[in-house]
Amino acid sequence: MKTSRWLYFSVFLLYFFLLGPFVIIFIAAFGAESTLAFPPTGFSLQWFARIVETQQFIDSFWTSLWIGLGATAISLMFGIPVAYALVRFNFKGMSAVETLFSAPILVPGLVIGFSMLNFFVLFGRIEVMTGLLLGHTAILFPYSVRVTSVSLRNLDPAVEEAAVSLGANRLRAFMLVVLPNMRSGIAAAFILGFITSFNNVPVSLFLTGPGITTLPISMLSYMEYYFDPTIAALSTVLVIFSILLVQLAERVLGLSRFI
Amino acid sequence: MMAYLNIQNLRVEYVRDVPTLDNFNLTVNEGELVALLGPSGCGKTTTLRSVAGFIEPAAGTIKVAEKDYTTLPPNKRDIGMVFQSYALFPHLTIFDNVAFGLRMRRIQRKGIKKRVDEVLQMVDLQDYADRRPVQLSGGQRQRVALARAIVIEPTLLLFDEPLSNLDAKLRVEMRNEIRRLQQRLGITALYVTHDQVEALAISDRVVVMNKGEIEQIGQPEAIYNQPETAFVADFMGFVNCFDADVTSKEQSILALQAQDYTLHATYTGDDDPQRVQVFFRPDAVALSDEPSENSLNGQVILRTFQGQVVEYIVETALGNMIIYMPEDAPRFEAHVTLSLKTERLIAIAYE
The missing domain is CATH 3.40.50.300 (P-loop containing nucleotide triphosphate hydrolases)
Incomplete structure (x- = not known):
């Protein structure tokens, strides 16, 4: 009995510290004061209206959306073949390749951002949008490889051989048999990749340029000048957006296992 | 063809x-x-x-x-x-x-x-x-x-x-x-x-x-x-095995000396081996109380009931042998004779 009381208490503490800040932001977003306050004294939706009125947020939202979708798609286009090679073949230097592909997870984002700034902008003179796209593709790549590898590992290699023995060449066997069976892994990698890109600060910080910025960066710069609940309102919207996205993923992926 | x-x-x-x-x-x-x-x-x-x-x-x-x-x-x-x-x-x-x-x-x-x-x-x-x-x-x-x-x-x-x-x-x-x-x-x-x-x-x-x-x-x-x-003998369930010297060969029948026993076994090869391994299955033997031709003497050390058959582990001078007897056969204890049929004793030459 004593253990279970301690257990409840520690679970409560955990949730309190994890969710508490969200709850405060969520409530403060509906406040009437012009500075962020808790508890708020009145109720108002004006800060939500302010988001839509702020052109900076609208522009950067679209930038983030396109960068997120584009970078995820490109990273998967290259990540799936790499995952396939890592899972199906055994070659010299395989572990080196694996380590190389996980490097962007292990290296601090600021370091990646800074080196990309040097490489893309100063050295390569690449446009801001292209730089952002390439930078995000690079950080998403390891996720694409890892997540799709899991669904590949779960697919019996004999299935592919069966397709080949029935007359499909390697490429057709991959397209007709392997790829369709990786779809839940690909969908999961897509959602994870998109969220990672959408939330990224350290790499974007270095690669955004005049007139082009991502949503998290524009939120940061807004907060340097204003301390009204607009950011709280925007955060609330983003949290709800993320939850919906994950729910959707669960629906689609959960269902696909039974269909 | x-x-x-x-x-x-x-x-x-x-x-x-x-x-x-x-x-x-x-x-x-x-x-x-x-x-x-x-x-x-x-x-x-x-x-x-x-x-x-x-x-x-x-x-x-x-x-x-x-x-x-x-x-x-x-x-x-x-x-x-x-x-x-x-x-x-x-x-x-x-x-x-x-x-x-x-x-x-x-x-x-x-x-x-x-x-x-x-x-x-x-x-x-x-x-x-x-x-x-x-x-x-x-x-x-x-x-x-x-x-x-x-x-x-x-x-x-x-x-x-x-x-x-x-x-x-x-x-x-x-x-x-x-x-x-x-x-x-x-x-x-x-x-x-x-x-x-x-x-x-x-x-x-x-x-x-x-x-x-x-x-x-x-x-x-x-x-x-x-x-x-x-290898084939062992893989196909010839679990009993002993070594023997060949004393003579007549067509496909070998006369063998294994310690004190004189036995006859079947050999399918064309050559004349000096020394052979002799294999037999657990169901290729009849246990009895009386001595007979082509047989080994042994001592029952374990009897276990296995449904259709009763398994005996019999200690002989040539090693422990595993024998299956029908479930309805008489029960054997202590001293037994293992009667071996020549056609079911398979001799294989040492390589």
């Missing part, structure tokens, strides 16, 4: 200069089902996969119906393969699984429908065409795999331990079904298994393999009754 499948001097290396198979020769006649039998790592699966084209041999040739298959890509071989894991396409219906090979051959829709229905009928799964593999039992899945392999009218059928994932009762059913279909369609087949009973029951000929070498090729009866090597 012309060899239909002809494997000559096959050499396979997984690791450079370390052959898994070397100088391997095997021929299979048209319409024949040959089982490759052996423990894991004996090279039976390697042989099968070389024929399928999944392994590129380092040397040697593989021919099917006089056509050189050695360097032909696996998707051009028209070989039907049945895998241990069934290897059905999880995302396709049973119909589409079976139709896959026909679609790869660009056969018209109507023709595909007719052919798939026909083959599903053959394996008694006509009512399951719209299901997915996950909705089927293990036995049903393996029947789909069989249907998928035969629908393309393959030049050769390959089975890679197809029954290992099924329970004992289903295994016998599926075994009979595979054999029945193979004979009905007259397809030449190569069948890999590590299960002796399965190999004996399903095949026209058995190839016993060990460490990349063929130990013995023969009809199931010959493999079961007349093993030619110590």
Whole structure:
């Protein structure tokens, strides 16, 4: 009995510290004061209206959306073949390749951002949008490889051989048999990749340029000048957006296992 | 008869200069089902996969119906393969699984429908065409795999331990079904298994393999009754074994001296061996109380009831022997005589 009381208490503490800040932001977003306050004294939706009125947020939202979708798609286009090679073949230097592909997870984002700034902008003179796209593709790549590898590992290699023995060449066997069976892994990698890109600060910080910025960066710069609940309102919207996205993923992926 | 499948001097290396198979020769006649039998790592699966084209041999040739298959890509071989894991396409219906090979051959829709229905009928799964593999039992899945392999009218059928994932009762059913279909369609087949009973029951000929070498090729009866090597004898259940010196040979009967015993055993070789190993099965012996010809004396050290048979472990001067007696035979205790029939004592020369 004593253990279970301690257990409840520690679970409560955990949730309190994890969710508490969200709850405060969520409530403060509906406040009437012009500075962020808790508890708020009145109720108002004006800060939500302010988001839509702020052109900076609208522009950067679209930038983030396109960068997120584009970078995820490109990273998967290259990540799936790499995952396939890592899972199906055994070659010299395989572990080196694996380590190389996980490097962007292990290296601090600021370091990646800074080196990309040097490489893309100063050295390569690449446009801001292209730089952002390439930078995000690079950080998403390891996720694409890892997540799709899991669904590949779960697919019996004999299935592919069966397709080949029935007359499909390697490429057709991959397209007709392997790829369709990786779809839940690909969908999961897509959602994870998109969220990672959408939330990224350290790499974007270095690669955004005049007139082009991502949503998290524009939120940061807004907060340097204003301390009204607009950011709280925007955060609330983003949290709800993320939850919906994950729910959707669960629906689609959960269902696909039974269909 | 012309060899239909002809494997000559096959050499396979997984690791450079370390052959898994070397100088391997095997021929299979048209319409024949040959089982490759052996423990894991004996090279039976390697042989099968070389024929399928999944392994590129380092040397040697593989021919099917006089056509050189050695360097032909696996998707051009028209070989039907049945895998241990069934290897059905999880995302396709049973119909589409079976139709896959026909679609790869660009056969018209109507023709595909007719052919798939026909083959599903053959394996008694006509009512399951719209299901997915996950909705089927293990036995049903393996029947789909069989249907998928035969629908393309393959030049050769390959089975890679197809029954290992099924329970004992289903295994016998599926075994009979595979054999029945193979004979009905007259397809030449190569069948890999590590299960002796399965190999004996399903095949026209058995190839016993060990460490990349063929130990013995023969009809199931010959493999079961007349093993030619110590490995085959041991693998086929000749659990009792002792050493003996040959005193004389008359046709296929050897007179032997094993310690104080003078015994007679069967020997199938043409040469005159000096020293042999003698093998016999637990059911090849009659226990009795009285001394007789061709017999050993022993002491019962354990009697265990096993249903149809009673197992005795008998200590003799030549080692402990395992003997099965019918369940209704009289009970033996302490001293017994093991009467050995000459035709069931198999002598094998020391190499």
